[in-house]
Amino acid sequence: MxxxxxxxxxxxxxxxxxxxxxxxxxxxxxxxxxxxxxxxxxxxxxxxxxxxxKGCxxxxxxxxxxxxxxxxxxxxxxxxxxxxxxxxxxxxxxxxxxxxxxxxxxxxxxxxxxxxxxxxxxxxxxxxxxxxxxxxxxxxxxxxxxxxxxxxxxxxxxxxxxxxxxxxxxxxxxxxxxxxxxxxxxxxxxxxxxxxxxxxxxxxxxxxxxxxxxxxxxxxxxxxxxxxxxxxxxxxHIHECDFQIDPPLSQNYKNKNPVCSPRRPVDIVFPVDHIAIGSVNTEKILNVIQGFLLELEPQFVETAVLFSKTHFADALNLNHLEGVKLAHERLQTVVFQDLGNLLKRTRRVLGRGRQGIQKTVVLFLDDSVPLTDSVFAEAKRNKYLKIETYVVYVGTNYKQRDLELVSNGKGNNHVVQINSYEELSQIRNKILVNVCKGL
Missing domain, CATH: 3.40.50.410 (von Willebrand factor, type A domain)
Structure with a gap:
């Protein structure tokens, strides 16, 4: 699988x-x-x-x-x-x-x-x-x-x-x-x-x-x-997404004056390693993404939200009791994919999108998401393909240099850092402004 x-x-x-x-x-x-x-x-x-x-x-x-x-x-x-x-x-x-x-x-x-x-x-x-x-x-x-x-x-x-x-x-x-x-x-x-x-x-x-x-x-x-x-x-004619946003956005919302109006068509993907981050904080990230999307002029933008995956169900017989030896063997086959795999999937999604237009990634991560060699390798490949990548980092352990390697720019334009998830909603506009500068 x-x-x-x-x-x-x-x-x-x-x-x-x-x-x-x-x-x-x-x-x-x-x-x-x-x-x-x-x-x-x-x-x-x-x-x-x-x-x-809206969204699915x-x-x-x-x-x-x-x-x-x-x-x-x-x-x-x-x-x-x-x-x-x-x-x-x-x-x-x-x-x-x-x-x-x-x-x-x-x-x-x-x-x-x-x-x-x-x-x-x-x-x-x-x-x-x-x-x-x-x-x-x-x-x-x-x-x-x-x-x-x-x-x-x-x-x-x-x-x-x-x-x-x-x-x-x-x-x-x-x-x-x-x-x-x-x-x-x-x-x-x-x-x-x-x-x-x-x-x-x-x-x-x-x-x-x-x-x-x-x-x-x-x-x-x-x-x-x-x-x-x-x-x-x-x-x-499905509006596709990797993860059902719940609760859905208000159907009565009419945003006549979106904050961000791209000058050209752009595909934007939001990768979220929800397995490492956890459901509680993932929900906070989703709320920020929803608000972000409402401020985009929809004429030129297509987007997707990608989540991490693990090959777990195949490895375990979840419906029946079984012997200890067989259970042990099954557990050895469990594979948890890291952020590097998620970045690779992001690249493939953008590659199958519209051709000849700007590709943008807004990546959310915190200290629980390991920055492995695979992460840096996939980030480098994305950078080589001119995929504009922004990093929203919640935490204090990672160095600015490492975050800049995952993104493809230096300074505050491509890396937004906050200390806790309680600050996330407060910096939504900063994320929006930074990303919109490149659209």
């Missing part, structure tokens, strides 16, 4: 706009060879977005995650599916007027793991995914596609006004390819969009193409990469 960890910000989010990615009408009419019976492709009025917090969310969607738990699925393949969906879940802002998620498992039968819309919090969905049962039996993809069409997306369960999306994981050949093709076609004709995700080397690409929506490049993926996120963003 080391190579697949969250790239949920492959495409950076656009702030305070009703729609961050627009699919041209020509493409919808000529290229998408399936029905749009819901009418959700139409460009809605701005008022229809009032229930979606998108067009209303009913989404089903479907796990392959057939008998021939190995333990490793099963765990990959679980981790893939756990990592994918935070992309969506859950709510009655935004996204509802349901979870199914299939083998020779279909089992409901989580009813559509039953959970209103991403963490609850993630916990239900982690306890997905093994259905077993021969793989019957046709049956789960029929179930989705006739029951899961039936009018009494799903919303007709919302996008219908399926993320179907597959680890091998289905028993009846002809019936599978028929059921896939019928489901797509209802307007549902089908993503197929191959697990390991077992997923059959030919079958995946027959099931997936068209064009295949936008709807067929593998569980060891997260480029599926880019396609979901394009289809659902």
């Amino acid at each position: 080391a190579n697949m960890f969250l790239l949920l910000t492959l495409t950076v989010l656009q702030i305070n706009r009703a729609c961050s990615y627009n699919i041209g009408r020509d493409r919808l009419d000529d290229s998408f060879m399936q029905s749009d019976t819901h009418g959700w492709m139409e460009e809605p009025a701005l008022e229809s977005y009032n229930t979606v917090p 969310g998108g067009k209303p969607a009913d989404v089903y995650f479907v796990l392959d738990t057939s008998s021939d699925v190995t333990h490793d393949q099963f765990q990959r599916q679980i981790q893939f969906l756990v990592d994918l879940t935070p992309l969506f802002h859950l709510g009655q007027d935004t996204t509802q998620i349901g979870v199914l498992a299939y083998g020779n039968n279909v089992v409901t793991v989580a009813r559509l819309g039953a959970y209103k919090d991403s963490s609850e969905i993630q916990e239900s995914i982690k306890v997905t049962p093994r259905v077993g039996g021969a793989r019957d993809t046709a049956q789960v596609l029929r179930y989705l069409r006739t029951k899961a997306f039936s009018p009494v369960v799903a919303r007709r006004s919302a996008a219908h999306v399926v993320v179907l994981l597959n680890a091998g050949l289905s028993g009846s390819s002809k019936l599978m093709r028929t059921e896939a076609t019928l489901l797509k004709k209802t307007g549902a969009y089908l993503y197929t995700v191959g697990v390991g080397d077992s997923g059959d690409k030919g079958e995946m193409e027959e099931v997936a929506s068209w064009p295949a490049a936008d709807f067929i993926f593998r569980a060891d990469d997260f480029t599926i996120v880019e396609s979901l963003v394009n289809i659902l």
